[in-house]
Amino acid sequence: MPVVEISDVTKAFENVTAVDRLSLAVPEGSVYGFIGPNGSGKSTTMRMIVNIIHPDSGTFLVFGEERSGTRSNKIGYLPEERGVYRKMRVRSLLEFYGELRSGRNVTAEVNSWLERLGLASRADDKVETLSKGMSQKIQFIATVIPEPRLLILDEPFTGLDPVSADSIRGAILEMRSRGCTIILSTHEMAVAESLCDSIFMIFRGRKVLDGTLDSIQSRYGSDTIRVEVEGRSNALGHLPGIERINDLGQVQELRMAPGCDSQQVLETLVARTRVISFSVVKPSLHDIFVRIAGPQPEEAASASNAE
Amino acid sequence: MPNRILLIARRDYLQTVQSKAFLLGLVLLPLLFGSGFFALALANKMDTKAQRIAVLDGTGIAAAAVIQACQEATQKAIRETPAALAFAPHYVFEEVKPEADQAAQLLSLSDQIRRGEIFALVDIAPGALHPSGDTSQPDVRYYANSSGLVDPLSLWLPAAVNDGLRHVRLVQLGLDQERVADVMRDDRVVSMNLVGKSPSGAIAGGEKRSLQSGFVAFFLVFLLFVIGTFGSASNLSAVAQDKMQRVFEMLLTSASPFELMAGKVLAAVGACLTSSTLYILAGLAALAGMAMIGLAPLHLIPWFFVYLIADVVLLSALAVALGSACANPQDAQQLAFVLILPLYVPMFLLTPVMQHPNGPLALVTSFIPPFTPVLMLLRQASAAGVPAWQPWLGLLGVVAYGLAVAWAAARVFRIGILSQGKTLKLTDLAQWVLRD
Numbered sequence: 001m002p003v004v005e006i007s008d009v010t011k012a013f014e015n016v017t018a019v020d021r022l023s024l025a026v027p028e029g030s031v032y033g034f035i036g037p038n039g040s041g042k043s044t045t046m047r048m049i050v051n052i053i054h055p056d057s058g059t060f061l062v063f064g065e066e067r068s069g070t071r072s073n074k075i076g077y078l079p080e081e082r083g084v085y086r087k088m089r090v091r092s093l094l095e096f097y098g099e100l101r102s103g104r105n106v107t108a109e110v111n112s113w114l115e116r117l118g119l120a121s122r123a124d125d126k127v128e129t130l131s132k133g134m135s136q137k138i139q140f141i142a143t144v145i146p147e148p149r150l151l152i153l154d155e156p157f158t159g160l161d162p163v164s165a166d167s168i169r170g171a172i173l174e175m176r177s178r179g180c181t182i183i184l185s186t187h188e189m190a191v192a193e194s195l196c197d198s199i200f201m202i203f204r205g206r207k208v209l210d211g212t213l214d215s216i217q218s219r220y221g222s223d224t225i226r227v228e229v230e231g232r233s234n235a236l237g238h239l240p241g242i243e244r245i246n247d248l249g250q251v252q253e254l255r256m257a258p259g260c261d262s263q264q265v266l267e268t269l270v271a272r273t274r275v276i277s278f279s280v281v282k283p284s285l286h287d288i289f290v291r292i293a294g295p296q297p298e299e300a301a302s303a304s305n306a307e
Numbered sequence: 308m309p310n311r312i313l314l315i316a317r318r319d320y321l322q323t324v325q326s327k328a329f330l331l332g333l334v335l336l337p338l339l340f341g342s343g344f345f346a347l348a349l350a351n352k353m354d355t356k357a358q359r360i361a362v363l364d365g366t367g368i369a370a371a372a373v374i375q376a377c378q379e380a381t382q383k384a385i386r387e388t389p390a391a392l393a394f395a396p397h398y399v400f401e402e403v404k405p406e407a408d409q410a411a412q413l414l415s416l417s418d419q420i421r422r423g424e425i426f427a428l429v430d431i432a433p434g435a436l437h438p439s440g441d442t443s444q445p446d447v448r449y450y451a452n453s454s455g456l457v458d459p460l461s462l463w464l465p466a467a468v469n470d471g472l473r474h475v476r477l478v479q480l481g482l483d484q485e486r487v488a489d490v491m492r493d494d495r496v497v498s499m500n501l502v503g504k505s506p507s508g509a510i511a512g513g514e515k516r517s518l519q520s521g522f523v524a525f526f527l528v529f530l531l532f533v534i535g536t537f538g539s540a541s542n543l544s545a546v547a548q549d550k551m552q553r554v555f556e557m558l559l560t561s562a563s564p565f566e567l568m569a570g571k572v573l574a575a576v577g578a579c580l581t582s583s584t585l586y587i588l589a590g591l592a593a594l595a596g597m598a599m600i601g602l603a604p605l606h607l608i609p610w611f612f613v614y615l616i617a618d619v620v621l622l623s624a625l626a627v628a629l630g631s632a633c634a635n636p637q638d639a640q641q642l643a644f645v646l647i648l649p650l651y652v653p654m655f656l657l658t659p660v661m662q663h664p665n666g667p668l669a670l671v672t673s674f675i676p677p678f679t680p681v682l683m684l685l686r687q688a689s690a691a692g693v694p695a696w697q698p699w700l701g702l703l704g705v706v707a708y709g710l711a712v713a714w715a716a717a718r719v720f721r722i723g724i725l726s727q728g729k730t731l732k733l734t735d736l737a738q739w740v741l742r743d
Contacts, residue, residue, distance in 0.1 A: 052559055052725060070559040077560045081727070083553035087322060100314050101561040142557065 001064055003028045003150055003181040004049055009058030011044055018044040020205035022058070026183055026198075031176050033196030034185035035285075037293045041205045042185045043080050046154050049183070050077045062150065073101050076148035080155045080185075082139050086128040090119065090138060093127055098145035106145050113141045117167050133164045140168055144175065151175060153184040157191055169195060189286040199285065201292065208292050217282035220291075224283045225254040225262055227269065228276040235273040241265060246287060251277075253287060311562045315570025319545075320577040328541070333582055336533060337589075340526075357399045358426035360460075361416060365433035366475075370402040373431065373471030380467035383493075398426070398460075413450075420452050427451040427460065429468060436475055447472075523594070524604045524688030525661075527611055530586055532681050535615055536650045538579035539622030542571060543646060546630030546724075547639040555724040564721035568627050572713070575623040576616055583615055607688055610698060614680035617702065621677070621709040622650070628716035631723030632736060653681040664689035674701055676708035715740045 002025035011019040019041045026032045034042045047053045048060060051067045059066065063074065084093055091110060098106030114120045117137045122130060127138060136159060144151065153172075157165045172182055172195065186192055192199055193213055201209035209216050229235050233247045241260030246253040256262065262280050269275050283291070323329055360377070364370035377400050406412040419425045428450040435446035447468055451458065470491060477487045504510055549555060558567060587608065594600045629642040656678070660669040664686040673682035679701040686693045722739045 050560060052556065069563050071563050071566075072560055075560050077557070079553070079556040081553045082557050083549075084557065085318075085322070085549075085554060086552065088318075096314065096318050097558075097561065100311055100558070103310055139557065 001028065002026055002061075003063060004183065005059075005061040005064075006045070006049075007059045007061075009045075009048065009055045009060065011041075011048060011053070011055045017205050019048070019055070019202075022202070022205070022207055024200055024207060024210055026181060028181050029176060029179050030197040031172065031182045031184065031195055033192040033199045034183065034202065035187070035189070035192050035199060035209075035289060036185075036202040038187075040293075041202045043154055045202065046077075046152050046183065046185065047079075049152060050075065073103075073146075074149040076101075076143040076151045078139060078143040078151075078153045078156055080158075084127055084135070084139055084142060087126060089124055089126055090114070090130070091123040093138065094141055094145060097142040101148075102146040104146075109145050109147075110141070113145060116171070117141065117164075133160050136160060137164060137168070140171070144171070147175065147178070147180060149180060151180055151182045151184075153182065155185055155187070157186060157188060165191075189284065189289055193285045201289070203292055209288070213285065216285070216288065220283045220288060222280050222282055223256045223258075224281050224287065225256065225265060226277075226279050226281050227252055227254060228278075229269060230274040230276070235269075239265060239268060246290075253284070255283070255287070311566045312569045312573060315562060315567060316573035316577065319571055319574030323541075323574060323578040324581055329578065329582070332537070333585065336582075337586065340529065357397045359424070360398050360400050361403045361419075361425050361428045362400055363403045363405060363412070363416070363428060363430045365405055365431050366436050367405075367433075369431055369436060369472055369475045372474040372478075373429070373468055374400040374402065376471035376474065377429075377464065377467045380463045380470075383463075400429075403428075417450060420450060429464070431468070431472075435472060436479075523590075523602045524607060525685075526590070527587075527604060527607055528657075528681060528685045528688060530583060531611055531615055531618065531684055532650075532654065534579050534583050534586075535618035535622060535680065536647060538582065539575055539619050539626050540643060540647055542575050542623050542626035543630040543633075543643050544639050546571065546627050547633035547636070550631060550633065550724055550727075551635070553727075559725075564724060565717050567724070568624070568717050568720045571627050572620055572623040575626075576619045579615060579619045580612070583612070587611075604688060607684065610684060610687060613702060614684055614705075617705045617709055618680040621705065621712055622646070624709070624713040624716040628719040628723065628736075631720045632726070632739075634727065649677065653678045653685075656682060657685065660685050661689065664691050665693065673697075674704060676704045679705045718742070 004024075004026040006022055006024050009019055009022045010017065022041070022045065034045070036042050044053065048055055049062060051060075051070050062072075084097075088096070091114070094110040094113070095106055098110060111120070111123075114123050117140075119134060119137060119141075122134065127135060130138065136156075140153075140156060143153070151172075156168055156172075160168065169191070172184070176182055184196070196213070198212055199209060199216060200207065227236075228251050232250075233245060233252055236242075236245055236252060236254065239245075239254065241257050241264065242254045243257045244255040246255070254265070256265070266275070266278055269278070362370050362374055362377075364373070377398070381398050403412075403416070413428075413430070416425070416428050420428060428448075430448040430450065432444070432446045432448075438446050447465075449460075449464065451460070474487060474491055477490055478484075482490070502510060555567065562570075591600065591603055594603050626646055629646055630639065633639045633642060653672075656668070656672055659666070660672070660682055663669055669682065669686055672678050673686055674697075683693070683698055683701040687698060718741075719736055719739045722742065
């Protein structure tokens with residue numbers, strides 16, 4: 001049974017439709033990634049799951065039931081715009097949040113999480129004295145104590161350094177291994193690719209992708225060539241059959257037009273420059289994201305006309 | 308009561324009572340309240356220099372009698388002023404003989420007043436003992452350098468000068484000193500409490516009305532107003548700040564909006580009870596230390612706490628709701644003004660209610676729920692008291708009104724805490740109250 005089941009949900013704010021006839025099902029025990037450009041409806045969907053805002057139409061089932069209030073000891077929610085009581089000391093704050101949700105003493109769990117995320121030495125400091133990254137880790141701990149069955153994290157990695165991000169990523173995976181279902185939103189496609197079992201993309205309020213990374217990539221086929229050549233992108237201009245070049249620095253991704261033969265592309269490249277590597281691959285999530293959310297040809301044309 | 312409400316209340320209570328603002332306010336309130344009296348007492352202690360008042364006697368025979376009457380009046384004023392309020396300069400009256408050039412003499416004496424060499428001048432006209440009936444010209448002129456708005460002499464000096472002049476007239480009629488003294492005898496008039504029936508049916512009361520006990524009761528009313536108002540109003544900015552720091556959204560999976568609001572209101576009640584209990588215990592200890600514990604209005608203290616709790620619940624719920632509707636610090640400042648301003652209405656009514664505690668104005672206004680705590684307690688503190696049913700009916704009104712306000716506040720709060728970046732309109736608040 002899906003932990004979260006959304007059916008035909010629509011939500012509008014005044015004249016803007018934030019979520020439009022959205023349906024999805026989040027499998028139990030999975031990490032479910034929400035991706036989409038800013039303002040596409042990710043946070044609105046998450047807030048509706050938590051029941052902070054209500055849909056105009058459609059239904060939300062969480063653990064098989066329609067929810068009536070916001071409170072639940074099964075759900076941990078880390079909003080995108082988040083804050084904690086800055087005047088409180090770290091340990092008191094976490095005990096307050098944990099006890100509020102569980103109704104029991106959570107000192108042992110607080111100590112364990114502080115130790116695990118490298119904050120034990122700051123346990124008696126006021127939150128206002130912590131760095132932004134440390135504060136985010138405190139907010140994460142406040143969300144996961146006591147361990148919920150459904151964890152909803154809106155942009156949990158924003159602003160974190162790689163070490164802190166890794167520690168949060170490790171914690172998320174460990175929680176999944178203990179049966180917790182995790183829904184998270186992110187702008188980092190690499191995070192979504194490496195962390196999420198299923199990926200859901202919302203664009204202009206509508207679902208445009210939903211499935212595993214493999215199934216999503218398969219839908220686009222192997223239309224991408226990843227090359228490494230001398231002269232890099234300068235050597236790739238006006239290649240026949242190539243629609244778009246995505247310059248990743250050391251490596252370039254070439255998107256082939258329908259009917260384009262990769263062997264002919266290779267021959268053309270060899271004739272132009274020295275080819276170091278050449279492989280035909282499925283498109284990356286980043287590329288898929290840009291294909292969907294990037295400027296459409298007509299939009300790009302109108303933008304250039306306006307200039 | 309759900310444990311979550313108590314947890315939220317405990318957190319907010321501890322944060323409040325441990326804050327610098329609370330601790331500073333705890334010290335500053337009695338300092339501010341007492342500073343006026345300290346200043347008066349200090350001025351009295353420092354005012355050891357006698358104030359000289361010249362008596363320019365145009366009649367040539369009235370100076371001694373006038374001076375004696377004025378000195379007796381001075382002593383009486385000092386005698387009848389409570390020690391705690393004593394502010395009576397020591398006046399010394401001196402006769403000045405009229406000179407030929409009256410205008411020059413008046414100018415000279417006025418200059419002495421300006422230089423502070425003498426405090427005032429009483430100028431008795433030559434015909435003052437037997438006035439002609441021409442009321443256009445005063446018989447006695449009083450010159451002083453004061454503004455005239457606050458001049459303690461003006462309270463008793465005219466009567467004293469007249470007593471002196473009447474004394475001379477009686478002597479001129481041939482009465483001996485003993486009979487003159489009998490005619491001029493000043494009978495004491497003492498304010499008494501009304502006589503009533505005790506619960507056993509016996510006629511009781513009629514004791515001397517004590518200014519000090521009235522003052523202590525007024526202090527209780529003042530304490531209720533200050534603690535109730537400022538203890539509750541601080542919730543507005545605290546909630547607005549929490550909202551702007553995005554604290555609430557993280558809490559909403561752990562507690563419902565109603566539980567959050569109830570916890571905050573309960574914390575405000577706790578903080579106000581803490582400070583008021585400290586003040587009342589300190590006040591009782593001070594009275595006991597001065598052997599004046601009899602002045603303590605012990606019968607009012609339970610009502611004080613009942614009204615305080617009702618007042619704080621009512622005002623805190625409003626403050627929390629308004630705080631949740633703020634989008635920025637400017638909103639919080641403006642709404643704090645909107646919240647606090649009506650609370651000052653009872654303070655403007657203090658004087659008429661104290662003068663006529665059972666008059667129509669006092670009766671009606673003390674049953675208007677937002678004003679009931681302060682005005683009903685003030686009426687109860689008056690010597691006349693109020694019928695026993697009135698405080699209970701007033702309390703019933705406050706509770707009913709408080710429940711209605713808390714209901715509306717909870718409905719505003721549940722939406723307000725999640726409404727970010729939107730400039731507040733009063734119509735929004737009304738819609739939030741009515742929205743399902």
